[in-house]
Amino acid sequence: MSRLALFATRLFSAAFILAWLMAPVMAEPVKVVSEPIGYFHIGSSSNKVGRLAYAGGLEITAEDERFGGFSGLRISGDGSRIWAVTDKANWLSAVMERDGKGAVSGLADAALYCLCRQDGTRYGSKHWGDSEGLEISGNTAYVSFERLNRINRYQIGRDGSPGKPVQATASFGPLKLAYLEGLEAVAIAPAASPLAGKVVAIAEESLNGEGNNRAFIASDRGIEEFAITRSGEYSVTDAVFLPQGDLAVLERRFGLSVGLGMRIRRFDTASIRAGVTLKGEVLAEAGLSSRIDNMEGIAAWQDGAGKTRIMLISDDNFNRTLQRTLLLEFVLNE
Template identity: 30%
Template sequence: MRRRAFLAVTAGLVLIAGLEGSASPTPPPGFLDAFHWTMDDPRFGGFSGIEVAENGRDIIVLSDRGAYTTGQITRDETGRIASISAEPVRPLQGADGKPLKPGFSDSEGIALAADGSVYISFEGRARVLLYPKLDGPAKNLPSPADFKAMQENSALEALAIDAKGTLYTLPERSGGEHKPFPVYRFKAGKWDKRLQIPRDGGYLPVGADFGPDGKFYLLERDFRGLAGFSSRLRRFTLGPRGFDKGEILLETPVGLYDNLEGISIWRDAAGHLTATMVSDDNFKFFLRSQIVEYQLPD
């Protein structure tokens, strides 16, 4: 899409200009790994969502071109990623059992339910689909009128599911720099819009997850033009009155990583809270598909 193409080209210019430049910025505290992931598959890339199993190895990765792959991470004795083996990237199906059509295939957010079913949120035509089996046909969830009014390339980027099976999604834009982001909640077959998250600075939501601690984690990005991307991770507690003000857990230096878009929160074998994030290479040779991991404070 136009805005993404501009971001990708600009990021490419930054990378090319910096090939002979100075060293990369220093990662913030908690850094574990940044694994450059490659695979010989024409559908590989554009990754916008990720789910990591409790074992820290099994993964589902979502592409923003209506496709997905499943695989397994092999880790070394320190827990760092040694390699990733994955199945061929496969197209998502619509309710008719056929691959999603252009204009309906901009898959952005992913949420894995306790029963193994998968929910996916979309831009383009903003909606959420349920996949009882990821390799099978989708079921359409009802869509509120607000979804139809969302900007085509700034709709339902982030999607998460809590321990009770309630879905939460929010658009990439709030409609104003000082307006909070509306959070849409799907429960008992209906959507409501009673919740919101404060907007803070130029960061925009791109991914979300509920951690094993029951808290809501929001991955955000800020595009700084020729300087590149900065990513931020905020954590919120959801109570009877809604989300609290939240806390910033992570803010990466501009240009350290490419376009981080998907996030999964899990605990390693030692009980450490871990954030695994995936970057969208926009199918451009000068961008990378990375798996980036940080250890988070409890």
């Protein structure tokens, strides 16, 4: 290829990429294929895991290359719709299908949207667009971003799309969180909490001087810090306030010495305040003998019988050869 032809090819490629980034971003329907997961434990019909009972789950796939990498999860109050964000600044909205017994059976009317810049264009890289945590309060969504650590809020449109980003809290810049292990979990304290309406955010692996997880109580007026004990080589991946008001935190671990694992801890909302270090109660813990993957998102709702249901989603890191996207639901036994 001549130098002129090579230059023209590169110029065309650059123009194409620029045009793609600047193009208006619309929702695109996604066909999701679901494979039911009958039992949580491998080789066992038991559905118990700590204080939880497995209520059904799915392995989900789609041909769309943007489908995957799910890091934050929320579910509607009646359990009929889910929302999730990916670590490439995409937003999934889908209807949750259930069978006659109320177990999850599939996803319908799924669509992917862009968590875009103010001007409606894509971020184009994880430097700005590494979205990790999701919270929904009314018609407002809150999304935490790692790397350039921040929390944005978005008004949800009638079509289910997130609007333009607005900074939701004071700046996290002065707190000097790690670039790759920063804000991972975000949750809004419920009305009955002493922290009502404030944002609780937890870093993945930005540790304090005692080696514990740094956590924050944030608003547009300022940010206060507390801590959650770190143990068993677990890292925080998501959090949600349960219907009764307590905070549930999802953690995962992976390594040659510890294998693959997930853990859910619960914290009394009244104990969350600046300056404390919290240990919490372990609700469930599972490892390689169970149907788990890289569990990253947690959501909760209350069913018609008054039972608290907890839903988890895994992040396949867009590596479908080695990892899977799992959607698992449990009932909390009190």
